[in-house]
Amino acid sequence: MPHDLAGAGRLSASSLTADVSFLLARANALSFAAGNVALAAHGLRARSYSVLALAAGGIRPSQREIADFLRLDPSQVVALVDDLQRHGLVEREPDPVDRRANVVVATAAGRELYAEASADALDAEEELHGALDPAQRAQLAELLRIVAFPS
């Protein structure tokens, strides 16, 4: 069943409608805006939330790993971790096997805030993807993983 592009109006006839890059950009813009609204109540934004998620996951990532995974410049990670640390949500720990590297770990307060924020973020995502059934949502995630993490 093809989608009728209800929200697109007269311009749904444009060739952009077939452009995956454009669809990706528009879907991301909606998702990003809705996510930021949901996260604002917790003093977070999309980027700081992502860093907190990695720090709270028990993986003990280095700043470099965070930069690569989130596709941020390492200097941006510095600023984001600075901000989270200032709010007592994460700590920098020296990597015992590489004294150049910092491992970023969430504090107890950070883990708690992440739990609260992620619940709201998931609610916002539900809202955004309400038109997709669970199978479609899983399929979208799978296809996006392939595009987002090319071998």
Next chain:
Amino acid sequence: MPHDLAGAGRLSASSLTADVSFLLARANALSFAAGNVALAAHGLRARSYSVLALAAGGIRPSQREIADFLRLDPSQVVALVDDLQRHGLVEREPDPVDRRANVVVATAAGRELYAEASADALDAEEELHGALDPAQRAQLAELLRIVAFPS
């Protein structure tokens, strides 16, 4: 066949991997960057290319329609159209039935540049989606249309 997140390394264990918003953001960042590289040779960027695409499609969109479709603020469209017009790629025409509105149409030069640029943009997209077969690509586009244009 599940994807192994080859590019994600150790952090593929993170819960972000299941977060469609995050995957959308990362896929879009890659797509956006690759697109801008491809478009730079033509003096365009993702946003100005999208405006040119709408102007070159024969739809005669108003600036307001462009803003809604591309999810830009109307004031951003002013700047983008200004720039394209300065380069002789589009013209503003008064809408005969609504004197408030400007209709944006591509010039001959604009249509020609769009043809060249879109070929390169499609090549870049091929590169990005090389891991997807045609059926998967069509499926991704269909799912993204539903998310990008909610009813």
Next chain:
DNA sequence: TATTGTTATACTCTATAACTATA
């Protein structure tokens, strides 16, 4: 009253280069 285009402004995000300390 509401909408289209416009100007102005501030903020966030992104990109690049250079430096330091370690490896």
Next chain:
DNA sequence: TATAGTTATAGAGTATAACAATA
């Protein structure tokens, strides 16, 4: 020689408010 983190800076993108002309 290369890599992790850091600082600094400039540019691109986003968000908001206000205004004139027109509906």
